[in-house]
Amino acid sequence: MRLATLRSGDGTVAAVAAGAEWAVLPHSDVGDLLRDPDGLRTARAVAAPSPAEGPATPAGGLAPVVPRPSKIVCCGHNYAGHIREMGRDLPEHPTLFTKFADTLTGPADTVTLPAWAGRPDWEAELAVVVGTPLHRATRDEALAGVAGYTGANDLSVRAWQHHTGQWLPGKAFDATTPLGPVLVTPDELDPATGLALTCRVNGEVVQSGDTADLVFDAPALLAYISAFTRLSPGDVVLTGTPAGVGAATSPPRFLADGDVVEVSLQGVGVLTTPIRIEFEECA
Template identity: 40%
Template sequence: MRFLSFHAGDGTTHLGVETDGGIVDLTAAGGADGLPVSATALAAGGPDALDAVRALLETGPPATSVDGLRLAPAVPDPEKIVCVGANYRKHSAEAGLPVPENPIYFAKYRNSLAGHGQAVAIPAATTQVDYEVELVAVIGRPAREVSPSEALDHVFGYATGNDLSARELQTRTSQWMYGKILDGFAPLGPYLVTADEVPDPQQLELRTWVNGAIRQDANTSDMVFDVATLVSDLSQAMTLQPGDLIYTGTPEGVILGTAERIWLRPGDLVECEVGGLGRLSTTLVEG
């Protein structure tokens, strides 16, 4: 199943599910009979929440076109946003980094989340903005000290992400976070796709286009640490909660790895796509 979050007319954020006839507003349905009203509640509810959604859809509820909706991040309110650096072998090579022996983690925060189609401002603090298409894992069942073999059982679903980066801020110290936490620099969506539709997260195509020109074209099979390893490893240090996001790293083809280094600028349209999870569009504007 494919879910999305969108901004309603009253200023609240609603959860919708995609059907052949359009988007059904689950939040407007009132949460009756265990129906989830947010992406986090959906992830926490797991199979029971999905059963409630299926029961509602059997009644033939009204649907609306996605084209008329202003989308929010696919998961608007995660407790944690954990990102993984240098997690593709070819990307490590183009960035001049050694292949890591252990996962490299850094954090983003809710201020960085942006929805599909949302304009993201380039602030005056940076002139070196780069794109990074990423598979994002969304936690369902809480995960604490789980093994790699059971880790994917704790993943509710997946989404397309773009780990936008301000490179001169990222590299000014050994800690990358400052170049990663800018407002809007973690677009996510358009959809949250349930894990049953992604039988193997290590066999997904990743692509990025800038103004229609292909820039990244790779596969999640090039990950150094696969999704199961990342979930397991993180769960040794902290409890992963429903709705938590793991941006699992980007493949080769980023601007940082080119000789010209022509950075993103206002007016550029960046489109990212992972497998069948949907194409995520972001327009850069002047801050």
């Protein structure tokens, strides 16, 4: 089953893929649907198999598939190949930080940054969306608590990320994290089997990863996080990015005004993000 949050007038509606169409559901977005204990059942009743590429994007466009998660937790340093090529040992614990819901933006939205937000960079990621409350969950409980998978670009402002040792400022610029385009339920998609995760900048492939290469997979991350904080339906976990970010390229390469970033996750779809740099002054 493929779920999306469609923009509609001033708001949004949840929808499920039903053949070549999106069937609108009685929820304001996919997070709202997941918080309703009957939400997935309601969606399942009208879902129908779609063409491989899914229904066409509706006229109003797509919002972040979960626009207002109560918690967004992100993992860094999580692809084994990338860690080894940096000469590091595999970590014992996941490297975690957070984003605010305000960071999210739609899967085809333009990301606008002021010029003083220096060294913007791409990070193609698999994102996991929580479906049931999780508190000190075992790995099996965590896996059973996954609502589905989607894609993300953890677009990072490297200059602000490295102002200090804590990454928050460079990870939390408002409306800079595309999330979507759709949520695919676990009966149709299993990242452990290996999904291709690709990032292109202006058409050129810059990242080419495989979700089977995650050091901490979705259930491992949810179990670890739920040891210290309760997770709720609609919460989002970004699982980290494979090799090939701009900061690690030689010479380093960053996003410029007019660039277009495409993150593609096999079985989920593509996030297309035009970049706009504003040359206003900093207050």
